[in-house]
Amino acid sequence: MNSVIIVAAGKGKRMNKDINKQYIKLLDKEIIYYTISAFDKNENIDEIIVVISENEKDYFYENILNKYNFTKSIKVVFGGKERQDSVLSGIKALDKMCKIVLIHDGARPFIDNNIIDSVIRETKEHKAVVVGVPVKDTIKVIDEKNYIKTTPERKFLWAVQTPQAFDVDILKESYKKAYKDNYYGTDDSMIVERCSYKVKMILGSYENIKITTEEDLYIGEEILKRRR
Numbered sequence: 001m002n003s004v005i006i007v008a009a010g011k012g013k014r015m016n017k018d019i020n021k022q023y024i025k026l027l028d029k030e031i032i033y034y035t036i037s038a039f040d041k042n043e044n045i046d047e048i049i050v051v052i053s054e055n056e057k058d059y060f061y062e063n064i065l066n067k068y069n070f071t072k073s074i075k076v077v078f079g080g081k082e083r084q085d086s087v088l089s090g091i092k093a094l095d096k097m098c099k100i101v102l103i104h105d106g107a108r109p110f111i112d113n114n115i116i117d118s119v120i121r122e123t124k125e126h127k128a129v130v131v132g133v134p135v136k137d138t139i140k141v142i143d144e145k146n147y148i149k150t151t152p153e154r155k156f157l158w159a160v161q162t163p164q165a166f167d168v169d170i171l172k173e174s175y176k177k178a179y180k181d182n183y184y185g186t187d188d189s190m191i192v193e194r195c196s197y198k199v200k201m202i203l204g205s206y207e208n209i210k211i212t213t214e215e216d217l218y219i220g221e222e223i224l225k226r227r228r
């Protein structure tokens with residue numbers, strides 16, 4: 001059984017709007033609608049868990065869950081202070097039959113059906129898989145005073161996205177260790193990497209952006225227009 005945890009319990013501070021960024025509309029529908037739909041339509045996803053903020057429960061049911069006719073049943077749980085805490089809430093809600101778990105940002109609405117399939121297929125072989133894209137810019141590592149320390153070789157630099165997918169036992173073990181060590185990472189792969197598991201990077205898409213700041217809304221609408 002393949003499950004996806006969609007984390008949508010953030011505050012969206014960098015978006016700087018009154019409303020949680022996931023409920024902002026791109027063209028005529030909310031960002032989180034597009035994200036849930038992508039997994040709802042994928043025939044290899046058996047379970048969908050959406051992690052929301054407890055204080056947005058009524059809003060989510062009224063404006064998303066009860067409004068759109070998703071085909072699959074959606075399990076809703078409440079998130080925590082950090083992204084990692086929200087993922088943990090999702091992990092706790094997984095069905096006992098789950099073997100592969102995908103973790104995806106609610107704020108990445110343009111995830112492609114073929115990429116979801118590839119992630120699942122590759123996770124069967126490699127147990128831990130993330131999607132990403134080669135960086136296009138030259139990346140600099142700087143010091144506290146903004147002087148450049150080093151320039152890593154670009155051919156080894158990829159920007160990581162979601163979904164990130166794992167064998168469920170590996171993910172649970174790695175999360176347990178992270179909390180035991182009071183370790184917080186900014187993606188799920190970091191949690192698994194520090195337990196010495198090898199994580200495979202596969203090619204995602206430059207369109208699989210995370211809606212983070214206001215200009216991403218304009219880019220997002222253009223992506224949608226091109227797809228329609």
Ligand SMILES: Nc1ccn([C@@H]2O[C@H](COP(=O)(O)OP(=O)(O)OP(=O)(O)O)[C@@H](O)[C@H]2O)c(=O)n1
Nearest residue numbers: 007008009010011012013014081082086106107
């Ligand atoms: N406590 C948190 C923090 C983040 N997320 C989710 O993790 C995804 C990626 O995080 P990010 O884009 O950083 O969202 P926010 O944390 O909401 O944004 P910001 O850092 O600007 O406040 C988002 O879909 C967000 O809702 C979450 O579920 N719970």
Ligand SMILES: C[C@](O)(CO)[C@H](O)COP(=O)(O)O
Nearest residue numbers: 083105160161162186187210
């Ligand atoms: C998980 C992630 O989307 C991979 O790029 C990213 O690390 C989330 O980070 P954020 O700090 O929550 O934006």
